[in-house]
Amino acid sequence: MLEHLRFRNPDLAKRVAEKIRETAPKKDVVKICHVCGTHEWTITHYGLRSLLPSTVEVIAGPGCPVCVTPASEVDEAVALALKGVVVACFGDALRVPGSEKSLLDARAEGADVRVVYSAMDAVHMAEKEPDKEFVFFAIGFETTAPSTALEVLRKPPRNLSFLVSHRLIPPAMELLLGIGDLNIDGFIAPGHVSTVIGLKAYEVFPKAYRMPTVVAGFEPLDVLFAIYMILKQIKEGTARLENEYVRAVSWEGNIKAQEIMQRAFDTVDGQWRGLGELPSSTLKLKEEHAAFDAREKFGIRITSGRDIPPGCQCHLIMIGKIRPTECPLFMKACTPQKPVGACMVGIEGTCRIWAKSQIK
Amino acid sequence: MKTMCLAIPAKVVKVQNGKALVDFGEGVLREVDISLVDVEVGEYVLVHAGYAIQVLSREEAEETLRLWRELLEAESSLETKQQRVQNA
Numbered sequence: 001m002l003e004h005l006r007f008r009n010p011d012l013a014k015r016v017a018e019k020i021r022e023t024a025p026k027k028d029v030v031k032i033c034h035v036c037g038t039h040e041w042t043i044t045h046y047g048l049r050s051l052l053p054s055t056v057e058v059i060a061g062p063g064c065p066v067c068v069t070p071a072s073e074v075d076e077a078v079a080l081a082l083k084g085v086v087v088a089c090f091g092d093a094l095r096v097p098g099s100e101k102s103l104l105d106a107r108a109e110g111a112d113v114r115v116v117y118s119a120m121d122a123v124h125m126a127e128k129e130p131d132k133e134f135v136f137f138a139i140g141f142e143t144t145a146p147s148t149a150l151e152v153l154r155k156p157p158r159n160l161s162f163l164v165s166h167r168l169i170p171p172a173m174e175l176l177l178g179i180g181d182l183n184i185d186g187f188i189a190p191g192h193v194s195t196v197i198g199l200k201a202y203e204v205f206p207k208a209y210r211m212p213t214v215v216a217g218f219e220p221l222d223v224l225f226a227i228y229m230i231l232k233q234i235k236e237g238t239a240r241l242e243n244e245y246v247r248a249v250s251w252e253g254n255i256k257a258q259e260i261m262q263r264a265f266d267t268v269d270g271q272w273r274g275l276g277e278l279p280s281s282t283l284k285l286k287e288e289h290a291a292f293d294a295r296e297k298f299g300i301r302i303t304s305g306r307d308i309p310p311g312c313q314c315h316l317i318m319i320g321k322i323r324p325t326e327c328p329l330f331m332k333a334c335t336p337q338k339p340v341g342a343c344m345v346g347i348e349g350t351c352r353i354w355a356k357s358q359i360k
Numbered sequence: 361m362k363t364m365c366l367a368i369p370a371k372v373v374k375v376q377n378g379k380a381l382v383d384f385g386e387g388v389l390r391e392v393d394i395s396l397v398d399v400e401v402g403e404y405v406l407v408h409a410g411y412a413i414q415v416l417s418r419e420e421a422e423e424t425l426r427l428w429r430e431l432l433e434a435e436s437s438l439e440t441k442q443q444r445v446q447n448a
Contacts, residue, residue, distance in 0.1 A: 006425055015432050038366060090409070118410025120393060140409075143367060146396055147411040192367040195406055195414035225428060247421040248406055248414050257396045257413060348366075 007219035016224040017051040023231040024053045031183055032230055033320055035061035035173055036190035037348020038218050044357045046220040056227065059320030062172045062275065063190060065140040066096045066346035067318060070271040071305030073165045074098035077137045079300055080163065081111035086129075087163075088122040089137040091115045092346045095339065099305040103137075119151045126160035135294045139165040142196045145283055146257035149264035152285065152292050161294040164265070164285055167272065169193045170201050171281035175272075176319060177209050186212040186230035188223065191245045198253025199243050206239040217245040264289060273307045273342055274315030314341035317350050324351040324359070331355060367408040369416055372401050382407060 006012075024030070034040065040060045043049060049058060062068050075098040081087040087103060094104045094115060107113040112132075116122050122136035138148040145166040152162060169190060176184060189202050194215045205211040212233035216226035226244045233240055243249055261283070270282025285293045295301055308315050312334070313327035324330045324343070334340035336355050343349035370382035373389065380394045382405065393411045405412035 012428060012432070016428070019432065118393075120410050143408050143413060146413065147393070147409060150393070150395055150411070192406070192408065192413070195367070221428065244424075247417050247424055254396060254414055256398075260396065 007217075007221050009221065013051070013221055013224060016221065016228055020051070020056065020224065020228050020231060021053050023228060023235055024055050025234070026055065029055050029057055030185040030231070030234055031057045031059060031320075032186045032188060032227060033059050033061045033176060033182075033184045034063065034188035034190070034216075034223075035169055035176075036063040036188075036193070037065075037067075037346065037350075037353070038192065039063065039188060039190065039216070039223060040350055040353050041348065042218050042220055042223050044353045044359065048220060048223060051224070052227070056231065058188075058227065059184075060317075060350045061176050061320050062272065062318040063169075064318075064343065064346045064348040064350070065144070065167070066090075066092050067314065067342040067349045068167055068172070068272045068275070069093070069096060069139050069165055069342070070273045071097065071099045071307045072271060072302045073139075073163070073305075074102065075100075075302045075305045076295070076300050077103055077135070077163055078106045078111075079302065080135050080294065080298060081106040081113050082109065083298070084111075085133045085135050085294075085298070086112040086114060086125070087135050087137055088114045088116045088125060090117075090139065092348075093137055093139055095345045096342055097309065097339075097345070119147045123151055123154075123156050123160060126157045130157065130159055132159060134160045135163050135298075136160065137163045137165065139167075141167055141169050141190075142193045142261075145265070146196060146254070146261050149260045152264045152289050153260060156292065158291075161292050161297045162285065163294040164283055166265070166283040167270065168267070168281050168283070170197075170204070171278045172272065172275075173202075173205065175275060175278055177205075177211065179319060179321075182319065182321065184211070185234060187214070188226045188230070189213055189215040191215060191217045191222070191248060194245065194249045194253065196254045196257045198258075199241060199249060199251045201253070202241055206241050210239040212239045212242075214242045215245050215249050217248065274318060309340055312341035314343040314351070317341075317343050324354040327351070331360070367406045367413060369404055370407050372399055372403050372405060375399070375401055380405075380412065382412070 126134040205213040212230045214226040265283035290296045316322045339345045343351040370384045374381040404416040406414045
């Protein structure tokens with residue numbers, strides 16, 4: 001499978017790790033931030049942090065789609081479910097906490113909440129049961145948004161509408177740079193999102209912020225190499241946009257997917273869990289598709305909710321300000337079996353990844 | 361897999377009416393929507409929540425591996441040369 005094992009070759013990894021040690025600064029600590037749950041998984045699962053010198057720190061930004069979904073939007077899905085609408089969602093959206101309840105809690109109360117693998121599954125369900133109203137809770141970043149757009153443009157059955165909760169990655173990266181004391185020195189940009197939006201979407205980071213930015217794939221060697229590429233830039237005193245993931249990412253990205261998204265959605269300001277409102281960071285169905293907009297169809301609009309339960313530090317973990325192990329609830333009150341915060345729920349949540357890898 | 365953000369590479373085995381049968385390896389076959397890409401049998405795609413979101417380039421994958429090796433080797437031999445000069 002695409003030379004899978006060679007991308008995990010331990011000898012090559014060792015040599016890249018050596019290059020990293022040679023290139024890393026000797027005294028000052030550099031902080032490299034990634035914004036993808038799958039990158040965090042690769043880094044943690046393969047123990048890549050243990051290969052890095054003490055002067056290189058890799059932190060996890062807001063790259064878990066269910067973690068950044070604000071409680072208010074989960075509340076909307078829960079309200080619809082309790083109202084008798086069938087809510088279809090992805091598996092890890094089921095347990096994401098709303099202000100009071102998750103969709104799983106709603107299901108325990110008798111609501112019809114169903115897990116689907118894709119937006120297409122929701123369409124098929126609605127077709128099979130025309131006497132029921134269905135809502136697809138459409139969360140996720142630019143990787144998932146094109147498929148929602150595609151199903152909307154295909155004119156789904158009238159008994160299906162979409163609770164659109166998609167978020168865009170570049171505005172979240174800009175937010176991180178605006179946090180003064182975070183002091184990021186380089187970005188590893190998310191490979192899968194980049195297959196859709198292309199390298200060009202990150203042009204602003206080296207140009208306007210002088211921030212070395214490398215789009216990377218998800219094999220251990222991809223991530224190690226991206227770290228090396230960023231360290232080289234830092235050493236040279238330059239800031240460039242580089243593509244480590246050339247086998248999947250082009251400059252333009254997937255133009256077809258971008259066009260489909262543009263036909264279905266407007267980009268609007270929106271809330272992120274624990275991070276507040278970010279400008280031009282979420283998607284809304286265009287006026288002409290209002291018949292498929294669950295918020296319009298059911299007259300539901302919840303604008304505020306409780307994102308962070310007492311004691312939970314997800315808002316700081318999602319910006320890489322603290323590590324999961326620094327949260328007082330981590331693996332005490334908050335575990336994968338009984339999560340308190342969203343970062344322990346999503347399989348791409350930093351807390352959950354650390355918990356599963358038994359990092360203490 | 362009922363998650364949304366993971367994208368998994370798969371080989372296209374059959375194409376029919378905007379859908380493709382893809383092989384995730386070890387005989388795991390699944391039908392995916394290919395409306396977002398232009399793809400042919402034999403090519404590799406990145407599959408995300410039931411939709412192929414990008415075509416993977418086998419040549420570029422090979423090229424990545426080659427460049428990694430080349431870069432590591434070139435720099436090592438350059439350093440060895442520099443060391444030799446220094447030692448001389």
